[in-house]
Amino acid sequence: MLEELKQIVYEANMDLPKYGLVTFTWGNVSAIDREKGYFVIKPSGVDYDKLKPEDMVVMDLEGNKVEGKYNPSSDTATHLELYKAFPNIGGVVHTHSPWATSWAQAGRGIPCYGTTHADYMYGEIPCARCLEGKEFDEYEKNTGLLIVETFKEKDYEAVPAVLCKNHGPFTWGKNAHEAVHNAVVLEEVAKMAARCEMINPEVKPAPQDLQDKHYYRKHGANAYYGQN
Amino acid sequence: MLEELKQIVYEANMDLPKYGLVTFTWGNVSAIDREKGYFVIKPSGVDYDKLKPEDMVVMDLEGNKVEGKYNPSSDTATHLELYKAFPNIGGVVHTHSPWATSWAQAGRGIPCYGTTHADYMYGEIPCARCLEGKEFDEYEKNTGLLIVETFKEKDYEAVPAVLCKNHGPFTWGKNAHEAVHNAVVLEEVAKMAARCEMINPEVKPAPQDLQDKHYYRKHGANAYYGQN
Amino acid sequence: MLEELKQIVYEANMDLPKYGLVTFTWGNVSAIDREKGYFVIKPSGVDYDKLKPEDMVVMDLEGNKVEGKYNPSSDTATHLELYKAFPNIGGVVHTHSPWATSWAQAGRGIPCYGTTHADYMYGEIPCARCLEGKEFDEYEKNTGLLIVETFKEKDYEAVPAVLCKNHGPFTWGKNAHEAVHNAVVLEEVAKMAARCEMINPEVKPAPQDLQDKHYYRKHGANAYYGQN
Amino acid sequence: MLEELKQIVYEANMDLPKYGLVTFTWGNVSAIDREKGYFVIKPSGVDYDKLKPEDMVVMDLEGNKVEGKYNPSSDTATHLELYKAFPNIGGVVHTHSPWATSWAQAGRGIPCYGTTHADYMYGEIPCARCLEGKEFDEYEKNTGLLIVETFKEKDYEAVPAVLCKNHGPFTWGKNAHEAVHNAVVLEEVAKMAARCEMINPEVKPAPQDLQDKHYYRKHGANAYYGQN
Numbered sequence: 001m002l003e004e005l006k007q008i009v010y011e012a013n014m015d016l017p018k019y020g021l022v023t024f025t026w027g028n029v030s031a032i033d034r035e036k037g038y039f040v041i042k043p044s045g046v047d048y049d050k051l052k053p054e055d056m057v058v059m060d061l062e063g064n065k066v067e068g069k070y071n072p073s074s075d076t077a078t079h080l081e082l083y084k085a086f087p088n089i090g091g092v093v094h095t096h097s098p099w100a101t102s103w104a105q106a107g108r109g110i111p112c113y114g115t116t117h118a119d120y121m122y123g124e125i126p127c128a129r130c131l132e133g134k135e136f137d138e139y140e141k142n143t144g145l146l147i148v149e150t151f152k153e154k155d156y157e158a159v160p161a162v163l164c165k166n167h168g169p170f171t172w173g174k175n176a177h178e179a180v181h182n183a184v185v186l187e188e189v190a191k192m193a194a195r196c197e198m199i200n201p202e203v204k205p206a207p208q209d210l211q212d213k214h215y216y217r218k219h220g221a222n223a224y225y226g227q228n
Numbered sequence: 229m230l231e232e233l234k235q236i237v238y239e240a241n242m243d244l245p246k247y248g249l250v251t252f253t254w255g256n257v258s259a260i261d262r263e264k265g266y267f268v269i270k271p272s273g274v275d276y277d278k279l280k281p282e283d284m285v286v287m288d289l290e291g292n293k294v295e296g297k298y299n300p301s302s303d304t305a306t307h308l309e310l311y312k313a314f315p316n317i318g319g320v321v322h323t324h325s326p327w328a329t330s331w332a333q334a335g336r337g338i339p340c341y342g343t344t345h346a347d348y349m350y351g352e353i354p355c356a357r358c359l360e361g362k363e364f365d366e367y368e369k370n371t372g373l374l375i376v377e378t379f380k381e382k383d384y385e386a387v388p389a390v391l392c393k394n395h396g397p398f399t400w401g402k403n404a405h406e407a408v409h410n411a412v413v414l415e416e417v418a419k420m421a422a423r424c425e426m427i428n429p430e431v432k433p434a435p436q437d438l439q440d441k442h443y444y445r446k447h448g449a450n451a452y453y454g455q456n
Numbered sequence: 457m458l459e460e461l462k463q464i465v466y467e468a469n470m471d472l473p474k475y476g477l478v479t480f481t482w483g484n485v486s487a488i489d490r491e492k493g494y495f496v497i498k499p500s501g502v503d504y505d506k507l508k509p510e511d512m513v514v515m516d517l518e519g520n521k522v523e524g525k526y527n528p529s530s531d532t533a534t535h536l537e538l539y540k541a542f543p544n545i546g547g548v549v550h551t552h553s554p555w556a557t558s559w560a561q562a563g564r565g566i567p568c569y570g571t572t573h574a575d576y577m578y579g580e581i582p583c584a585r586c587l588e589g590k591e592f593d594e595y596e597k598n599t600g601l602l603i604v605e606t607f608k609e610k611d612y613e614a615v616p617a618v619l620c621k622n623h624g625p626f627t628w629g630k631n632a633h634e635a636v637h638n639a640v641v642l643e644e645v646a647k648m649a650a651r652c653e654m655i656n657p658e659v660k661p662a663p664q665d666l667q668d669k670h671y672y673r674k675h676g677a678n679a680y681y682g683q684n
Numbered sequence: 685m686l687e688e689l690k691q692i693v694y695e696a697n698m699d700l701p702k703y704g705l706v707t708f709t710w711g712n713v714s715a716i717d718r719e720k721g722y723f724v725i726k727p728s729g730v731d732y733d734k735l736k737p738e739d740m741v742v743m744d745l746e747g748n749k750v751e752g753k754y755n756p757s758s759d760t761a762t763h764l765e766l767y768k769a770f771p772n773i774g775g776v777v778h779t780h781s782p783w784a785t786s787w788a789q790a791g792r793g794i795p796c797y798g799t800t801h802a803d804y805m806y807g808e809i810p811c812a813r814c815l816e817g818k819e820f821d822e823y824e825k826n827t828g829l830l831i832v833e834t835f836k837e838k839d840y841e842a843v844p845a846v847l848c849k850n851h852g853p854f855t856w857g858k859n860a861h862e863a864v865h866n867a868v869v870l871e872e873v874a875k876m877a878a879r880c881e882m883i884n885p886e887v888k889p890a891p892q893d894l895q896d897k898h899y900y901r902k903h904g905a906n907a908y909y910g911q912n
Contacts, residue, residue, distance in 0.1 A: 023416050024409070026344065045454030074445065074453045096344045102420045105341035106428035113561035114622040116482065116552045130434070136441045166342045166434040181480070188479050192558045194427050199650050200562035206586070206622040213592045217530065225530045226501030251872050252865070254800065273910030302901065302909045324800045330876045333797035334884035358890070364897045394798040394890040422883050569789040570850040572710065572780045637708070644707050648786045655878050656790035662814070662850040669820045673758065681758045682729030 001067050002040055002058055005033055009040045010053040012176035016095060017048050019184050027095035028073040031176035032083050034090070037061055039083055043070030074140065081144025082172060086156045091176035093183045096168045099190035103127065104163035110189060111205045113196050117189045118206060118214035119225075120182065122158035125189070126150050130165040143167075158215070161186045229295050230268055230286055233261055237268045238281040240404035244323060245276050247412050255323035256301040259404035260311050262318070265289050267311055271298030302368065309372025310400060314384045319404035321411045324396045327418035331355065332391040338417060339433045341424050345417045346434060346442035347453075348410065350386035353417070354378050358393040371395075386443070389414045457523050458496055458514055461489055465496045466509040468632035472551060473504050475640050483551035484529040487632035488539050490546070493517055495539055499526030530596065537600025538628060542612045547632035549639045552624045555646035559583065560619035566645060567661045569652050573645045574662060574670035575681075576638065578614035581645070582606050586621040599623075614671070617642045685751050686724055686742055689717055693724045694737040696860035700779060701732050703868050711779035712757040715860035716767050718774070721745050723767055727754030758824065765828025766856060770840045775860035777867045780852045783874035787811065788847035794873060795889045797880050801873045802890060802898035803909075804866065806842035809873070810834050814849040827851075842899070845870045 012029040016022040025048070030041035040056045057068030063080055065072060073079075079092045095101075103110055110125040112118055117125075128150040135142040147162050147170060160182045161171040171186055173179035196203055205211075218225045240257040244250040253276070258269035268284045285296030291308055293300060301307075307320045323329075331338055338353040340346055345353075356378040363370040375390050375398060388410045389399040399414055401407035424431055433439075446453045468485040472478040481504070486497035496512045513524030519536055521528060529535075535548045551557075559566055566581040568574055573581075584606040591598040603618050603626060616638045617627040627642055629635035652659055661667075674681045696713040700706040709732070714725035724740045741752030747764055749756060757763075763776045779785075787794055794809040796802055801809075812834040819826040831846050831854060844866045845855040855870055857863035880887055889895075902909045 023412065043455070071455055096416075098416065098420050099423065101342065101344060102423035103427055105420060105424040105434075106431050108428055114557065115624065116557060130438055132435065132437065136437055139441055139445075166438055168343065184479065188552075188554065192554050192561060194423060195555065195558035195650060196561040198426065198654065199559055200564055203562050206561075207588065209588065209592055210586055210622055213595055217595075227499070227527055251868065271911070299911055324872075326872065326876050327879065329798065329800060330879035331883055333876060333880040333890075334887050336884055358894055360891065360893065364893055367897055367901075394894055396799065422879060426882065570785065571852065572785060640707060644780075644782065648782050648789060651783065651786035651878060652789040654882065655787055656792055659790050662789075663816065665816065665820055666814055666850055669823055673823075683727070683755055 002033060002036070002038060003053075005031055005040045006056040006058075007053045008176055009042070009056050010051065012091065012093075012180050013042045013051060014048065015180045016093075016183070019180070019187075021095045021097040021183055021187060022048070023096070027093070027097075028075055029091065029093050029176050029180060030073075030076075030079045031091040031179075032089075038066055039079065041072050041076055041079060043068065044073050046070060075143075077138070077140035078144040078147070078170065081141060081148060082170070085144075085148040086151075086172065088157055088174065089160075089172040089179075090174050091172060091179035093171045093176075093179040094168065095183055097183065097187040097190075099194060100163060100169040100186050101167075102194065103190050104168050105166055107165045109163065110193050112211055113193050113203060114206055115210065115214040116185075116192060118211045119218050120185045121161060121189070122155070122215045123211065124205075125159060125161050125163065125186065126154065127163040127165055130167075158219075230261060230264070230266060231281075233259055233268045234284040234286075235281045236404055237270070237284050238279065240319065240321075240408050241270045241279060242276065243408045244321075244411070247408070247415075249323045249325040249411055249415060250276070251324070255321070255325075256303055257319065257321045257404050257408060258301075258304075258307045259319040259407075260317075266294055267307065269300050269304055269307060271296065272300060272302050274298060303371075305366070305368035306372040306375070306398065309369060309376060310398070313372075313376040314379075314400065316385055316402065317388075317400040317407075318402050319400060319407035321399045321404075321407040322396065323411055325411065325415040325418075327422060328391060328397040328414050329395075330422065331418050332396050333394055335393045337391065338421050340439055341421050341431060342434055343438065343442040344413075344420060346439040347446050348413045349389060349417070350383070350443045351439065352433075353387060353389050353391065353414065354382065355391040355393055358395075386447075458489060458492070458494060459509075461487055461496045462512040462514075463509045464632055465498070465512050466507065468547065468549075468636050469498045469507060470504065471636045472549075472639070475636070477551045477553040477639055477643060478504070479552070483549070483553075484531055485547065485549045485632050485636060486529075486532075486535045487547040487635075488545075494522055495535065497528050497532055497535060499524065500529050502526060531599075533594070533596035534600040534603070534626065537597060537604060538626070541600075541604040542607075542628065544613055544630065545616075545628040545635075546630050547628060547635035549627045549632075549635040550624065551639055553639065553643040553646075555650060556619060556625040556642050557623075558650065559646050560624050561622055563621045565619065566649050568667055569649050569659060570662050571666065571670040572641075572648060574667045575674050576641045577617060577645070578611070578671045579667065580661075581615060581617050581619065581642065582610065583619040583621055586623075614675075686717060686720070686722060687737075689715055689724045690740040690742075691737045692860055693726070693740050694735065696775065696777075696864050697726045697735060698732065699864045700777075700867070703864070703871075705779045705781040705867055705871060706732070707780070711777070711781075712759055713775065713777050713860050713864060714757075714760075714763045715775040715863075716773075722750055723763065725756050725760055725763060727752065728757050730754060759827075761822070761824035762828040762831070762854065765825060765832060766854070769828075769832040770835075770856065772841055772858065773844075773856040773863075774858050775856060775863035777855045777860075777863040778852065779867055781867065781871040781874075783878060784847060784853040784870050785851075786878065787874050788852050789850055791849045793847065794877050796895055797877050797887060798890055799894065799898040800869075800876060802895040803902050804869045805845060805873070806839070806899045807895065808889075809843060809845050809847065809870065810838065811847040811849055814851075842903075
């Protein structure tokens with residue numbers, strides 16, 4: 001069942017340690033089959049070097065396990081809310097990648113300081129507030145709902161990443177591969193923004209017209225980066 | 229004698245350079261056989277790339293060498309005091325891993341800034357004071373006793389790590405493997421906490437209910453992370 | 457056509473990930489055949505691990521593609537302006553290498569703090585201002601013209617590197633290999649300058665006579681470094 | 685001639701890139717045969733991946749090349765002065781290792797903040813002033829003489845390292861291997877001291893009795909670290 005998607009999700013998960021984004025099991029990738037209404041996600045707490053494509057867990061959009069011998073990632077309910085609220089995404093990634101997590105712990109969104117950021121994400125990468133009180137009762141679900149709320153007036157396709165305060169980042173994309181790609185970009189951008197502020201504590205975000213130029217060089221009808 | 233435990237301790241020691249926690253011989257792992265009352269530890273100053281399982285040294289809980297051609301680690305007396313005072317631990321690790329050591333040199337405990345920390349350690353990781361005066365006469369033993377004193381009103385199972393001021397970290401766990409795992413976690417947490425303060429010098433520790441949520445997601449009767 | 461130069465440019469491009477200067481496709485190298493009046497450049501957005509020598513694109517100095525199945529790098533117009541204005545250069549490199557990019561985002565030139573810098577670059581590495589307004593209409597061309605303007609009163613052979621504000625670095629050299637070499641030097645120098653200021657916020661640039669001594673130890677008629 | 689020492693010096697030079705201490709050719713190791721009065725040093729500007737044992741250059745203590753097809757390292761005159769002034773050393777290392785060089789550029793000695801430092805170096809690692817004026821006429825020789833002057837009231841065996849302001853570090857030891865070992869220690873210590881000050885800007889050096897304890901645990905008649 002969904003063997004091809006399991007293979008894709010397996011490979012996308014294996015890319016996390018390859019790109020230095022995870023220590024131990026601190027990350028997970030999922031991808032959705034919109035037609036069937038199922039998504040495939042990494043099992044919870046299984047070591048990357050023991051992971052196999054057939055270990056991936058199939059879930060439906062009510063949060064029921066459809067297939068798989070393992071429990072799904074403990075963050076499954078967060079992925080689920082993102083798939084429900086963001087209709088154009090096909091993959092979701094969660095990591096504790098160190099620079100992005102440091103910004104999340106610091107409780108700050110990442111300002112757009114340059115074109116590396118602007119090429120992929122349009123404007124500041126927001127930091128969602130910490131959950132509180134009763135929201136912890138359904139922690140992972142409410143994390144997802146909070147991310148959705150954070151994007152109420154933002155374009156989730158133009159900014160495919162969020163920081164959850166005191167926790168870490170989630171990224172997404174049109175498929176699992178692009179979601180992982182965005183997780184790598186986020187970590188690089190987070191690193192350079194922190195160092196940039198160290199080098200110049202008075203630094204201001206990049207001018208808006210530079211942000212526009214670089215974002216639209218790669219996105220939209222007039223894009224001219226790459227081979228398309 | 230204790231061949232299986234020697235193999236385990238050997239492998240746990242070899243994990244230290246694998247995870248980037250040691251330069252040269254700056255680290256050691258031990259593990260205890262509680263029934264027999266013996267513990268097995270790395271020999272002192274032997275290069276990791278020459279280390280063999282049979283080089284491990286067997287000690288009793290009075291600090292006598294029971295078997296082994298080499299001298300035990302110079303930190304053996306510290307390990308011994310931890311085994312005596314903390315009845316539920318099975319393994320101890322000492323390293324000079326760079327971020328944790330930087331906090332130890334700075335003389336500060338590591339505040340809990342996020343869930344990466346809270347998933348493994350409950351609250352601040354304490355920094356024990358520096359020894360002084362006559363305490364240096366039995367330096368390694370007194371280092372152990374000082375760690376024990378530091379945990380007089382703390383739960384050593386909920387916080388399996390300590391920083392020794394001007395020195396470096398010790399971690400422990402229910403066995404050697406878990407103690408090494410906690411040493412890796414500590415280094416990641418130390419790195420992210422330092423960067424977090426760089427990004428936001430006014431940062432506050434994570435809210436208590438987030439710390440509770442994440443710690444109990446992985447520990448205790450209601451844990452639901454992983455496959456158990 | 458220009459098969460040898462394509463091979464050289466291919467290898468120089470492959471050196472970028474080897475030296476840790478690029479993530480994904482965030483960089484490009486070109487080299488010029490001054491006699492023929494053509495230059496060879498990496499295709500746009502092609503993954504490094506799929507790149508082949510024959511994928512390189514041949515351009516003339518009016519910006520026309522002369523040969524190649526792919527689109528040239530989106531930064532081609534910048535390379536072109538540098539070749540036209542700097543007659544003694546044979547290769548150009550653009551990257552988003554993280555430390556140099558952090559300085560570019562910070563909007564600061566890199567002061568010469570020591571001999572590592574002085575051995576290769578004579579004085580501060582300048583940071584060109586950000587483009588603005590109508591300059592974005594021909595963004596890449598104007599980036600090149602702005603770099604040229606920045607060197608109006610500077611010796612482009614003595615300082616073979618520039619930072620473009622909110623963007624990243626360009627370096628050059630007498631051929632592609634030397635341009636890549638200078639990109640590596642720039643990243644090391646950028647890293648050490650940032651850390652140097654962290655260690656001593658009051659630090660001043662190296663004395664002028666030290667800068668002279670080291671630069672002329674390697675350059676000019678009295679050079680005595682190396683085997684020539 | 686001196687084939688065994690050439691092999692040793694070759695291997696010690698190859699350890700520099702292995703330990704991440706050099707970029708390109710930015711480092712050199714030498715070792716002396718005190719009986720014969722000759723020392724062996726890396727040739728100038730030869731790539732590490734092309735270096736062979738027979739490329740090493742043999743020098744006498746008047747600075748004459750005794751054997752070798754290449755020019756000796758441009759820093760040879762500095763090594764020479766150290767061999768003449770420090771009778772118990774057998775090897776010398778120069779690198780531009782990034783953390784130690786950042787301290788040198790910052791113009792600060794490295795305070796002893798902990799036992800990693802104290803295990804190898806007794807007290808602050810000094811930063812020699814920058815050369816000036818006529819001293820640049822015999823730059824490398826005067827660098828050596830300045831290091832010697834810096835140790836006029838310090839024990840060069842207890843502190844086997846120095847930073848040259850605006851330049852970088854030199855280390856030494858009883859042979860080439862130990863000199864390289866000390867270069868690795870210096871880089872680790874420099875890294876942790878910088879981060880330590882970042883974590884606690886008010887940090888003070890480690891108490892003197894801790895420094896004594898750790899230094900004498902490894903050095904002198906009562907040493908008990910290791911297998912001797």
